[in-house]
Amino acid sequence: EIVMTQSPATLSVSPGERATLSCRASQSVSSNLAWFQQKPGQAPRLLIYGAFTRATGIPARFSGSGSGTEFTLTISGLQSEDFAVYYCHQYNNWPPGTFGQGTNVEIK
Amino acid sequence: QVQLQESGPGLVKPSETLSLTCTVSGVSLSSYYWTWFRQPPGKGLEWIGYIYDRGNTNYNPSLKSRVTISVDTSKNQFSLKLSSVTAADTAVYYCARVISGVLFYWGQGTLVTVSS
Numbered sequence: 639e640i641v642m643t644q645s646p647a648t649l650s651v652s653p654g655e656r657a658t659l660s661c662r663a664s665q666s667v668s669s670n671l672a673w674f675q676q677k678p679g680q681a682p683r684l685l686i687y688g689a690f691t692r693a694t695g696i697p698a699r700f701s702g703s704g705s706g707t708e709f710t711l712t713i714s715g716l717q718s719e720d721f722a723v724y725y726c727h728q729y730n731n732w733p734p735g736t737f738g739q740g741t742n743v744e745i746k
Numbered sequence: 747q748v749q750l751q752e753s754g755p756g757l758v759k760p761s762e763t764l765s766l767t768c769t770v771s772g773v774s775l776s777s778y779y780w781t782w783f784r785q786p787p788g789k790g791l792e793w794i795g796y797i798y799d800r801g802n803t804n805y806n807p808s809l810k811s812r813v814t815i816s817v818d819t820s821k822n823q824f825s826l827k828l829s830s831v832t833a834a835d836t837a838v839y840y841c842a843r844v845i846s847g848v849l850f851y852w853g854q855g856t857l858v859t860v861s862s
Contacts, residue, residue, distance in 0.1 A: 670847060672848055672849070674849075680854070680855075681840055681852040681853060681854050681855050682791070682840075682849070682852060683852075684848070684849060684850055684852075687848045687850075688848075693850070725790075725791070727849065729846075729847030729848060729849075730847075732844070732847035733781075733793060733795075733796060733804055734793040734806060735793065735847060737790055737791045739790055740790065
């Protein structure tokens with residue numbers, strides 16, 4: 639099983655600042671990595687797939703990078719609606735794929 | 747626009763069978779992968795299984811003995827049945843559409859509580 643480890647568990651950021659979230663895979667997943675945003679009471683929302691491709695309707699302040707085992711999600715100029723939990727998901731071995739445990743981006 | 751909507755009882759008694767349906771609009775069920783996930787309160791997401799090509803299925807080994815996923819193309823719906831439920835099966839259940847492994851579209855989720 640491929641284990642996905644996200645860091646940090648919680649990230650405190652002021653509105654307007656940049657947030658950098660990390661996701662590490664226990665073995666290479668190539669570029670088969672997606673990022674999701676989840677707010678309380680809502681379903682996960684696809685932000686990024688293929689490590690860096692933004693999903694339809696996702697603002698340009700969200701960007702993804704990395705390949706192999708190290709990945710980053712950057713949110714530039716955090717807005718109030720961006721405070722949420724973010725999950726990475728590797729689908730290199732879909733099914734089942736594997737989710738990380740999540741990073742909670744909270745208001746500083 | 748692709749939309750998914752879960753429906754089913756929000757309360758199921760222990761040892762009974764949980765039954766949920768996902769109604770899909772905006773696209774035909776044929777020739778795509780359709781999957782179920784669940785998320786226990788305050789926890790992460792767990793894959794349950796998928797169905798594709800109108801009948802081929804694959805299930806999470808940890809749930810395989812209790813899970814059945816089926817499709818009704820006439821109604822553009824696919825369904826989940828989970829038997830012999832316990833409190834550990836209490837979760838928000840999501841249906842989703844998969845394209846090349848990417849979970850592009852999700853339903854809004856439905857909370858199922860297992861309790862007597």
